[in-house]
Amino acid sequence: MTVETKIQTFQNYIGGQWTQAASEDVKACMNPAHQHEVVGYIQNSLAEDVDHAIEAAHKAKKSWRKLAGAARGDYLYKIAAAIEARHEEIAQTMTREMGKTLPEARGETSRGIAILKYYAGEGMRKTGDVIPASDSKALQYTNRVPLGVVGLITPWNFPVAIPLWKMAPALIYGNTVVIKPAHDASVTAAKLIECVEQAGLPAGVVNLVTGSGSVVGQRIIDHPEINGITFTGSNQTGKRVAQGAVARDAKYQLEMGGKNPIIIADDADLDEAVEATLSGGLRSTGQKCTATSRVIVQEGVYEAFKSKLISRTKALTVGDGMKEDTWMGPSVNEAQLNTVLSYIDQGKAEGATLLLGGGKPSDPELQDGFFVEPTIFEDVNPNMTIGQEEIFGPVLALMKVDTIEDALEVANHVAFGLSASIFTKNIENAFEFVEDIEAGLVRVNFETAGVELQAPFGGMKGSSSGSREQGTAAIEFYTSIKTVYVKP
Structure with missing residues (x-):
């Protein structure tokens, strides 16, 4: 009402x-x-x-x-x-x-x-x-x-x-x-x-x-x-x-700011990991300091995870947040929309592969707002701009790694250290992640976004x-x- x-x-x-x-x-x-x-x-x-x-x-x-x-x-x-x-x-x-x-x-x-x-x-x-x-x-x-x-x-x-x-x-x-x-x-x-x-x-x-x-x-x-x-x-x-x-x-x-990673281990529950990636990265149009930005996936499950992620992202509804069936609303203003679009252009220019989205929605009903499509890149080198800088928009950068040690090295290779997550069933992976990740908010089998009001909140490094x-x-x-x- x-x-x-x-x-x-x-x-x-x-x-x-x-x-x-x-x-x-x-x-x-x-x-x-x-x-x-x-x-x-x-x-x-x-x-x-x-x-x-x-x-x-x-x-x-x-x-x-x-x-x-x-x-x-x-x-x-x-x-x-x-x-x-x-x-x-x-x-x-x-x-x-x-x-x-x-x-x-x-x-x-x-x-x-x-x-x-x-x-x-x-x-x-x-x-x-x-x-x-x-x-x-x-x-x-x-x-x-x-x-x-x-x-x-x-x-x-x-x-x-x-x-x-x-x-x-x-x-x-x-x-x-x-x-x-x-x-x-x-x-x-x-x-x-x-x-x-x-x-x-x-x-x-x-x-x-x-x-x-x-x-x-x-x-x-x-x-x-x-x-x-x-x-x-x-x-x-x-x-x-x-x-x-x-x-x-x-x-x-x-x-x-944050440039928050989620690590998908090869033993992860992929359906849960996909939902956490979407919720953490794309809800609120990615406009959260704790939003998932980098999706670091072990090679053994990379293709299966990517397929599930693309399928679920295609099903998301973009529109006016006042409509009950809308899953993702607009960017907050025109300047923020243009910032997101410029990062998408930069990702393409630097050689990342655009898998989904990448522009404004074509729906005629959305032309009066500052809407952007949920966007997924792969072949993202950690040193690329979209692998280093906070975008503050619904843009996910997929990165393929061999081992958990490789994933941690990529995850820590940024100037920020706000939030980070891993999806794994392996307790050794979980504790290695908790010990070595450089972030103030560390989550195991949860999305990167989300803060408990009764718990301390803050980051490390430039966050x-x-x-x-x-x-x-x-x-x-x-x-x-x-x-x-x-x-x-």
Whole structure:
């Protein structure tokens, strides 16, 4: 059932008030499945709008950190309830704004609710330890204290889950926040903040400023009263975040790209491996940092696996994510579509063999959207561009190897180390893979994509700054340790 919506103009949310940007300029957010359909309008903010938001967060931080953890948790429960009441509306907004299928959007919205509830419970858990002192009459202990004001710079590909898995731990551990969402997810973000407002959080604890990364994002990076920055996005922008934070001694957390391999051993269940490859590589149109990109297959099962993969891929339905029978939606915008198509052209130019897809669908009903066909290459040398660089689209690169050792060498031969998977029934293969793969998320007989909210998430090498998100590991970024020594 489609939720009736009208085209709205969303303002910034600063100090508990919806506020027009100083520029008095708005930008349209469009539907990537119907590129002329406006989903909503958002503020095109200036640096001074960011300054006002940071000032509001700074004013609110002392009283917020003084609240008991359980009281902060109660607010998170209220946000979760507000989102739950608008679950279908938010999911449909997500699909219309950035293109992922409605079942995926519904699942992500449910996950966002679960994240809030999980961290609400963290408000009742310990934040320190008692440590024996050398003086028997003294008490020595540690306590976790919030950073202060945290800037959240979030991407468009998970417009509910990622803002919430950054915001929820920031809040429960006593920080106030300023959120800058990606343009292609700003309407969805504004609806989340409406739920924050409905939950009654004190003014200034959560602030939303929309606009360009070069203006809004850069001001968050540079502002002296931003004590920490958590960022998910491209490696190029992540490096800018790190450099800006280091220049003024702010804490930073980066989650960036991936070039994630799945290894298919010669004893794998091929049907399960094919389904995991499709789900991990092509769902959300391949627009996941954990998406499967390289499919490394042992020679003994290569042809059988390839045949099954091509057959299943041909059966996938590409279309508007709002239609229940659509399996894969559009790229998020025209620029992303052109990026994917340029990588496909580069793959062909460098000598890879195109097995399937490789262009825009011919269906007349899809000509108004940013659609691309699910694409499969073989004869991909690991050093080719499509074997090294993140495409962020539905493109699979098949690579044939002789042994598991060869597969691991190919898998590790990239600058990234986010997620990796192997399909095998051999326990020795599995443990060799777990031991030797250079990735932060390691999965055996599962797809590469998929993150458990209660477990640490992050990558190695060029995929991450090393600081982990989600689960109890999140406390490491959002707090500092204070060591206390008391003698009567």
